[in-house]
Amino acid sequence: MLQDQTSSDQLCPCESGKPFNFCCAPAINGSRPAKSAEALMRSRYSAFFVGAVDYLIDSTAPETRREEDRELLVEQTQITNWTQLTILETQAGQPQDTEGEVCFEAHFESPDGNGILRETSRFRQDSGRWYYVDGDLELIPT
Incomplete structure (x- = not known):
């Protein structure tokens, strides 16, 4: 379930420039x-932003x-404020592909301090649906 942090005319947290309801929602x-x-x-970044834990698990x-994923995700979405997303590189991952990688940086604020999560995420498509598989991440304090 989405936390009530977005309205129909609010821009999407993923920084696509599109309204949330027409982008990641x-x-x-x-x-x-x-x-x-x-x-x-x-959409997963936006889900972290709005607290859509079920989507994070399902995707x-x-x-x-x-x-233990649900408990950890609930806690993380409650204490972390995501402030900026930058896509650095995308390899494959198009509708005709079965795998893809996306390298990104996500800026955040948390009680433990501010930072940047830099990750190269790996994705797989099964029966027309994309899934997050895993990623190599680096936390950079700011």
Whole structure:
């Protein structure tokens, strides 16, 4: 469920320049799946932003989900304020592909300090639906 942080005319947290309701919200609410690895990555960033924990779990590859994910994600979405997303590079991950990678930086504020999460995320498409598989991440204090 989405926290009430976005209105119909508010720009999408993923910084696409589009309204949230026409960008990432349809993927998050299940009405339209992400069409590419980058679109899934952007929608997952937006899900962290609005606290859509169910979507974060559902969009993770089933074999990499863990029992403790929900509790950790709930806590993280409550204490972290995501402030900026920058896509650095995308490799494959288009509708005709079965795999893709997206390298990005996500700026955040938290009680433990501010920083940048830099990650190269790996995605897989199964039966027309993209999933987050895993990623290599680096936390950079700012």
